[in-house]
Amino acid sequence: MSPELFSLGAEFTRREITGSLQEWEDAGEIPRALHLAAAKQGLLGIGFDEEVGGEGGSLADLVALQEGMLAEGASSGLLAGLFTHGIALPHLARHGSAELVDRYVWPTLAGEKIGALGITEPGGGSDVAHLTTRAVRVSTGSTTEDHYVVNGAKTFITSGVRADFVTTAVRVSTGSTTAAEGAKGISLLVIDKDTPGFTVDRNLRKMGWHCSDTAELGFTDVRVPVGNLVGEEGAGFGYIAEAFVTERIALAVHAYGIAARSLALTAAYARERRTFGEPLIARQVVRHKLVEMHRRVEAAKAYTHAVVREYDESGTTASTIAGAALAKQTAVEASQWVCDQAVQLHGGTGYMHGTEVERHYRDTRILPIGGGATEVMTDLAAKLLGYAS
Ligand SMILES: Cc1cc2nc3c(=O)[nH]c(=O)nc-3n(C[C@H](O)[C@H](O)[C@H](O)COP(=O)(O)OP(=O)(O)OC[C@H]3O[C@@H](n4cnc5c(N)ncnc54)[C@H](O)[C@@H]3O)c2cc1C
Numbered sequence: 001m002s003p004e005l006f007s008l009g010a011e012f013t014r015r016e017i018t019g020s021l022q023e024w025e026d027a028g029e030i031p032r033a034l035h036l037a038a039a040k041q042g043l044l045g046i047g048f049d050e051e052v053g054g055e056g057g058s059l060a061d062l063v064a065l066q067e068g069m070l071a072e073g074a075s076s077g078l079l080a081g082l083f084t085h086g087i088a089l090p091h092l093a094r095h096g097s098a099e100l101v102d103r104y105v106w107p108t109l110a111g112e113k114i115g116a117l118g119i120t121e122p123g124g125g126s127d128v129a130h131l132t133t134r135a136v137r138v139s140t141g142s143t144t145e146d147h148y149v150v151n152g153a154k155t156f157i158t159s160g161v162r163a164d165f166v167t168t169a170v171r172v173s174t175g176s177t178t179a180a181e182g183a184k185g186i187s188l189l190v191i192d193k194d195t196p197g198f199t200v201d202r203n204l205r206k207m208g209w210h211c212s213d214t215a216e217l218g219f220t221d222v223r224v225p226v227g228n229l230v231g232e233e234g235a236g237f238g239y240i241a242e243a244f245v246t247e248r249i250a251l252a253v254h255a256y257g258i259a260a261r262s263l264a265l266t267a268a269y270a271r272e273r274r275t276f277g278e279p280l281i282a283r284q285v286v287r288h289k290l291v292e293m294h295r296r297v298e299a300a301k302a303y304t305h306a307v308v309r310e311y312d313e314s315g316t317t318a319s320t321i322a323g324a325a326l327a328k329q330t331a332v333e334a335s336q337w338v339c340d341q342a343v344q345l346h347g348g349t350g351y352m353h354g355t356e357v358e359r360h361y362r363d364t365r366i367l368p369i370g371g372g373a374t375e376v377m378t379d380l381a382a383k384l385l386g387y388a389s
Contacts (some may be wrong), residue, residue, distance in 0.1 A: 001064040001305065005046070005057075009068025012041055018073050022354060024211040028203070029162060030081045032114070038082060039111030047086070047246070052093045053106035058312045059246060062086075063253050063305070070257030071264075073356060076363040077209030079254060084159040086250060088115030088167045090243040091188055095231030104165055104190060116163035118154035118191075118217060119240065125156065126376045128169070129183040129237060133219060135170035137226070137233075148172065148189060148229075150222040153201070156370075160215025161203045165192050168219075169240065172233050183237035188230040197222035208362030242316045244372065248324040249308060251371045255331035256300040258360040262342035263293045265357055269346055280345065293341055296334035303327050322384040325377035332367045332374065339364045 016037050024030045038044050047062040048054025066079060085108045093105050107113040121131050133152025140146055150170055160166065172187045173179035191198055202216040231239060267290055270280040280286045307323035314320060342357040343350035350357050368374045382388050 001067065002061055003064070005061050005064040006068035006071075008041070008043070009065040009074075010072045011068075012038065012043060013069045013072035013074045017069070017078060021073070021075060021078060021211065024078070025075075025359070026210070028205075028210060029213040030078060030211050032111075032162070034082060035111035035114065037111070039109065044083075044085060044111055045109040048089070048093055048105070048109055052101050053109040054093075059249060059308050060305075060312055062246075063249070063308055066250065066253050067257055070254070070261055073261060075209075075211065075359055076254040076258050076367070077212040079250075080158050080209055081212035083250070084117070084163075085109065085115050087117040087158070087243065087247050088163075088165075090246065091167060091230050091236075091239040092190065094242075095235070095239055096190075097227065099227060100190060100230065113164045114159055114162050116157050116159045116166045116215075118157050118160070118166045118168040120154060120156050122153055122155045122216070126373055128240060129186070130181075131169055131171065131186065133168070133170045134179060135172045135187065135189060135224070137172060137174045139174070143226070146226040148224045148226065150189065150191065150197075150219045150224055152219050154217040154219075155215075156204065157215045157217055158212055160217055161200055161213035163193060163215075165190050166217065167230065169236055180234060184234050186236035186240070187233045188236040188239060189224050190228045190230065191219070191222060191224055195222050195224065207365055208359070209366055210359075241321070245311060245316050245320055245324045247371045248328045248377075249304065249311070251367055252300070252304045252324070252328040252331035255328070255335035255364065255367045256297050256304065258364060259293070259300070259331075259335040259338035260297045262339050262357050262360045263290065263297060266290065266293070266342040266345045269349075273347075286345065289341055289345065293338045296338055300327075300331035300334040303330050318384045322381040325372065325381050328371070329368070329374050329377060332364070335364045335367060 042055050045055035046057045046065055050056050089105055092100055108115050135148040135150045137148050168189050168191050169186055170189055171179040171185045179185050197220045199218040200215050201218045204214040270286055273280050304327040307327045311320045339361045343361045346357055349355055
């Protein structure tokens with residue numbers, strides 16, 4: 001992992017984030033100016049090719065950058081909001097037309113636009129292959145006039161309140177044919193926020209990730225030009241599956257990153273806080289607790305780094321899909337235990353709003369659900385690793 005990118009992330013966080021993070025947590029969103037500042041510093045484009053407006057670099061580079069940010073106190077929610085383009089753009093950058101790349105990828109990596117990814121629906125999120133938002137293709141005889149009419153709803157959409165466009169998973173049919181069921185019926189359409197019939201129906205309040213806005217979105221007879229189709233009709237499920245690998249790795253990094261930060265804060269607190277006439281760290285039971293926190297963080301980090309190396313060499317394969325799912329699970333389990341112990345060792349202070357470990361404790365709870373629930377990931381790994389019946 002690149003020490004320069006780790007330092008860049010840490011320095012950016014000290015300069016642009018830590019002083020304002022609580023304010024953004026209370027406001028329920030991060031400012032657009034932060035996207036511009038991050039782009040100016042070259043952070044948003046890491047991991048995207050220069051031909052689509054990125055900075056180049058590998059997944060390992062992005063991981064190093066985000067590790068540096070989390071080590072300085074950036075929260076998991078902050079990263080979810082600032083790097084939503086990491087889930088909204090990969091399909092567009094890889095499979096989108098040159099026009100879509102120009103209209104959405106370049107300005108988003110420049111920090112001028114915000115994108116979101118709309119897959120989950122009120123009726124369910126785990127079973128992506130059975131999503132129900134419909135897009136009926138209307139042929140007019142003129143390629144510039146041909147369009148889809150979209151009806152449905154999406155929920156729990158990160159950055160959906162602020163987003164200028166949503167990369168939206170839909171089920172396409174034409175006027176004369178019914179939509180294909182299952183995975184083969186899914187396509188991705190880019191839908192602009194100002195399209196008539198598109199609505200941000202709710203700004204959802206959450207247990208954690210407070211500075212990351214989360215929306216419920218509605219689509220009522222939304223007319224979307226055919227040019228906004230990403231890649232091929234019916235290929236959306238494959239594009240989504242391909243991009244899930246980097247999303248799950250990112251969430252693994254959030255998990256061990258906030259755990260490592262919680263450990264550092266707790267070790268400092270244990271040196272300073274005295275009980276029964278001695279610093280907490282003078283007790284063997286406390287030192288052993290800190291070592292166990294350290295062990296779990298390091299194991300999660302090492303596993304995740306191994307999958308990242310494999311991904312940078314081989315891309316999306318059965319092995320990296322399974323590896324990303326299991327690295328996420330490993331990191332999430334470490335994070336949940338470590339963040340809980342961090343609150344415990346902070347005593348009443350750890351339960352107070354505004355104490356940093358309290359925020360990480362709440363933020364970590366989304367990680368075994370978002371980007372694929374642990375149970376669903378384990379089922380996927382069973383299939384890919386040959387343990388299915
Ligand atoms: C803060 C937040 C941000 C999010 N951001 C986005 C986003 O930007 N874009 C987006 O599209 N989605 C987003 N999501 C949605 C997220 O991906 C889904 O919540 C997740 O995939 C689970 O779907 P669900 O909530 O519908 O749960 P369900 O699919 O209803 O499952 C409920 C629970 O049942 C269990 N379960 C489900 N299936 C199985 C099974 N086969 N075997 C055993 N147990 C099972 C799991 O414990 C699961 O958590 C976000 C969610 C949250 C909370």
